[in-house]
Amino acid sequence: MTEPDLKTTLREFQEYFDLSYESPREFAARIGVAKETIWYWLSGRRQPKAKSLGKLRRFLDNEAKRLAQGDGIRPVEPAPYKITKPFSKCAMLGFARSAGRRGARFGS
Numbered sequence: 001m002t003e004p005d006l007k008t009t010l011r012e013f014q015e016y017f018d019l020s021y022e023s024p025r026e027f028a029a030r031i032g033v034a035k036e037t038i039w040y041w042l043s044g045r046r047q048p049k050a051k052s053l054g055k056l057r058r059f060l061d062n063e064a065k066r067l068a069q070g071d072g073i074r075p076v077e078p079a080p081y082k083i084t085k086p087f088s089k090c091a092m093l094g095f096a097r098s099a100g101r102r103g104a105r106f107g108s
Contacts, residue, residue, distance in 0.1 A: 004057035006047060012060050014042060031059045 017027065017038075028035040032055050040046040041056075048056055 004053050006053060009053060009057050009060065010041060010048075013056060016060065016063065017042065031055050 020027075024038045025035050028038050031038075033052055037046075037048075037052070041048055
């Protein structure tokens with residue numbers, strides 16, 4: 001078996017991390033490294049040692065197999081959603097919040 005390629009493995013991990021909804025803590029637990037180690041790898045401050053690189057490569061390979069088997073629904077891309085604030089009763093009645101005195105009506 002050949003040694004895993006560092007650049008390819010880190011690039012694949014970055015892509016997987018960007019598309020995933022998991023926290024770095026969850027990734028670290030599943031790979032078997034410290035949470036801070038994940039950030040060091042992704043920021044480029046440190047490179048994985050041979051043992052950690054093997055763990056990371058096994059993790060990515062297992063994830064590829066798991067996703068290929070289709071064990072659940074996973075979104076293709078994050079879907080943006082808009083949070084709307086419902087109108088308050090005062091706004092529907094025509095009261096202005098920015099009026100100088102409390103409860104002032106528009107046009108009065």
